[in-house]
Amino acid sequence: MPVIMGTAGHIDHGKTTLIKALTGIDCDRLSEEKKRGITIELGFAFLDLGEDNRLGIVDVPGHEKFVKNMVAGAAGVDFVVLVIAADEGIMPQTREHLEICQLLGVSAGLVALTKIDMVDEEWLEMVKEEVAAYLEPTFLGGAPILPVSAHTGQGLDELKAELRKLVAEFKPRRRSDLFRLPVDRVFTMKGHGTVVTGTMISGAISLGEDVTLYPGSTTSKVRGLQSHGETVETAQAGRRTAVNLAGLEVDDVRRGDVLARPGSLFPSDVWDIELTVLESSRLPLKHRREIHFHHGAREVLARIHLLDRDELAPGETAVCQARFSEPMAGVWGDRVVLRSFSPLRAFAGGRVIGPAGHSIKRFSKDVELLGQLASDKPEEVASAQLELAGPKGVSFAELLTMTNLETKGLEKTLGLLGGQQRAVLFDKESRRYAGGALVDRLASGLLDFLAEYHRRESMKPGVQRGELASSWGRELPPKLMHYLLERLLKKGDIEADQEVFRLKGHKVSLASDQAKVRETILDAYSQGGATPPNLKDVLESLGMDAKQAAPVLRLLQDQGDLVRIKDDMYYHAPALNGIRESIIGFFAGHEEMSAPDFKDITGLSRKYLIPVLEYFDKEKLTVRVGDVRRLRKRS
Known part of the structure; x- marks a missing residue:
């Protein structure tokens, strides 16, 4: 697998000169760089190591004013060659560059001790001992320290051999297939x-x-x-x-x-990060401190929000949030570096654990769940991302950035979580997932809502899908709402009559006086047949008004016993069905039906005739053409 090498070290310690001696490529391409004799911008070269193995090289500036350029170059390297001039030894940017590499997760490399032609053997040995002692507690502890001279060529072959060995043994970090x-x-x-x-x-x-x-x-x-x-x-x-x-x-x-690729990244102005303050930092990181934030080749202003404390002391690590002045596009596991304003130096860094920052309240229980995003186990990271995302869920494409897994790896992980009921695919078309624990809580909440609804609306057989979606489910994606209903239906916890949902076993319960009202109204309309009574007269006999009777009338309609024709005109359902059959029978021998024809076959007076004709037009049994009706064609 291809490997990228980066340089690091203090200004004028010979990084660019060493790269030119190794590769023949001059990384200082700007006229200002040649005029001033220092590297300002990033330089790039490559070194052929044989066997079709070409090592990519990023040369970084050493001057303290251009550390931000150094961070941009170091962000993509696999290992580092720390360049230290034998005549000067360890200097300020030697230390800062090494710390930046540490913060960026670089974990391998070696040391090139340059300008050995300018010192004697005794001095060289002293510097080697000093460098080895300084590097001992760092990731370069025990790394080869190779004396070289770019001017005389001394040690270059040994350096190339060591680079060849390092590349052969190097195991690059896992990379996703997200370009x-x-x-x-x-x-x-x-x-x-x-x-x-x-x-x-x-x-x-x-x-x-x-x-x-x-x-x-x-x-x-x-x-x-x-x-x-x-x-x-x-x-x-x-x-x-x-x-x-x-x-x-x-x-x-x-x-x-x-x-x-289009649609593969999801910029956000809030990131969740796992952050470490360097032990060498003079001050702690305080909540809401504004800093220079480096990610990849970008530098932006950000404010750090600590979630479980008010300050992060040197040497400490915590999960927190970075809030940016502009959206940033990142992926789980990306390394970041924080630099202070005064003095302008790197003092903290870490990795992205949530590239689409979640809404987290300080000192809440969600902070602990946020910490799960820093796990090395992909299934734990994916599960936490789903739970923190809430009801809106997360798409497969978003999860690729939230886990940094390869496509097949994420599919395997989601399959595992699905088997454990920790991930739910609620929208197959958009490949959108929700957390299993969240879905369980929502399902339980939906059952509680139905129970309360039945208690409050005891005379209703259930709740309409539309009413359910606009009340209890108003914050849920429609596909998740549909998934919850289907899941509860499959488990037998709820029942449905077309678009009306109720708890299993729910029956309409009437108080004794309401039951009497129901029987009286139903009996009156049953006896009325094709010429039903006036509703007002029925209610006066009961000593009720329309508002008081409304729940019972609604129940009779829901149960299919009464049919509302218009305003206060109701029909007993069997009587209306009889009229329907008469109409269908008439059209068996006729193409058209006039109002007089309808009166002849039903015996209805004008009071009922016109409203009933219009009702069947609305029901799409008939269609009015001029002054006559025709039977609608049925598929």
């Missing part, structure tokens, strides 16, 4: 247009593919690719890559933008 290239340089190439370069940190990209620049939404197409100086059709992760973008101007691209 991402943080842009650290953008320029125009005559005859080609806009070109962006960066270290491809994951995935692969091919000629002709559509791409998007995040955190914005600028889209383009890949019209050309170069990897380690060679033109290719497909570029792989772990390589320095140049991408020629179609239809874009240089001003359309900002350093720190991330090139990825």
Whole structure:
């Protein structure tokens, strides 16, 4: 797998000169760099190690004013060569660069002790001992310390041999198949247009593919690719890559933008992060402190919100939130560096555990769940992401960024969680998931709601789907609401009559006086048949008004005993069905039916005739054509 090497070290310790001696490539390309004799911008080179093994190299500036450029370059490296001049030894940026590499998760490398032609043997041995002692508690403790001279060539072969050995033994960090290239340089190439370069940190990209620049939404197409100086059709992760973008101007691209596939990243102005303050920091990190936040090749202002304390002391680690001045596009596990305003130096860093920050209240129980996002177990991370996302759920594409798993790995993890009922696929079309514990709580809440509804509306057979969605389920995605109902129906906890839902075994319960009212009204309309009584007269006999009788009338309709024709006109359902059959029978021998025809076959007076005809028009049994009715054609 391709490997990227980065340099680190104090200004004028010979990083760029050493790279040129190793590769023949001068990384100082700017006229100002050549004039001042210092590296300002990132430089790039490659070293052929044999057997088709080409090592990518990122050369970083050593001056304290350009540490932000150093961070941008170091963000994509796999291992580091710490360059220390033998005539000066350990200097301020030696220390800061080493700390930045530590914060970025770099865990391997070696030391190049340069300018040995400028010191004697005794001094050289003393410096080697000093460097070894200083590095002992760091990730470079015990790493090879190789004396070299870029001017005489002494030690270069030994350095190359050690690099070859390091690359052969190096195990690159796990990379997902999500294509991402943080842009650290953008320029125009005559005859080609806009070109962006960066270290491809994951995935692969091919000629002709559509791409998007995040955190914005600028889209383009890949019209050309170069990897380690060679033109290719497909570029792989772990390589320095140049991408020629179609239809874009240089001003359309900002350093720190991330090139990825459309719809694959989800910018947010809040991130959850696991943060460590360096032991060398002079002061603790206080809640809501504003800092310089470095991620990939981007630097933005951010405010750090501590969630379980008021300050984070040097050497301590905690989960917290970074709130940005502009949206950022990241992935779980990305490394970040925090730099203070005064003095302007790196003092903390860590990794992203929630690239779409969650709504977390300080000192709440959710802070503990947030800590689960820092787990090394993918199923624990995915489960916590689902629970923290709440009812809106998370799509498969979002989960790829929230777990940094390969596609197959995420599918396997979700399958495992699904078997444990910790993940629920509630929207198959959009591949959207919710946390299992959350769904259980929602299902229990829905049952409680139905129980309360039955208590409050004892004369209703249940609650309509629309009413349920607009009241209890108003904050839920419709697909999740549907999933919950289907799940409870399947388990037998609820029953449904078309679009009306009720608890299993629920029966309409009437008080004794309400039961008497129901019987009286039903009896009156049953006796009335095709010429039903006036509702007002029926209610006067009961000593009631329409408002008092409304629940019983609604129940009679819900149970299918009465049918409301218009306003206060009701029909006993069997009587209305008889009229329906008479109409259908008439049309068996006729094409049209006039109002007089309808009166002849039913004997209805005008009081009932017109409303009943209009009712059957609304019911789509008949259709009015001029002054006659015709039977609607049925499929």
